Amino acid sequence: MCTYRDKAKYATKYKVAAILFFNDGISPERVSPLEVNLAQDNVIPALFLSFSVGQSLANAALNLSTNANVQLAIDTKDLPNFPVGNICADTPTGDPTQTIVIGSHSDSKAAGAGINDNGSGTAANLALAVTLARLFRS
Structure with missing residues (x-):
């Protein structure tokens, strides 16, 4: 089992377009999306999906006849510096x-x-x- 950061490193190594994480849903606290810090050197878009959405996509990917496809629309913005x-x-x-x-x-x-x-x-x-x-x- 590897960390989210390790998964992001492997995704970079194998040149994936984006990372879609989701929890395993084995308990109530493992159903909702989480906020994950993948480190500053991560350059791949990453989303943490709810269990139900992630499970639906995983099931669709297993069924070759469905030809599962995901499209991401990403907007970015620069945030101002703030004093610390x-x-x-x-x-x-x-x-x-x-x-x-x-x-x-x-x-x-x-x-x-x-x-x-x-x-x-x-x-x-x-x-x-x-x-x-x-x-x-x-």
Whole structure:
């Protein structure tokens, strides 16, 4: 069994026109389409179909008399850059040779690379920053 990224690499190697993924439908959470990150070097159009659409296409492809055919219409657009950044804070007291680094992320997405969460780490870090600011004022 290979990852979606591996499947995209094989598709590139064998010069396919597009990739149509679909889940196996063995449970309710494996029926709907997913958002899949195929990596920045992927150059093949890829769609993740619902189980019912994927199963219909797979069945049609198995039946040579149906001559299954898929056509894709693709529109693209450039998105503007958006600011990202880090927050750095220093305290007026303490030992400059002792550093605590606290981090979190808020850019996750379902089925993407890395961990997927609800932003609770970022919220916790903001609450910690507010609390530390209050402590240093008193």
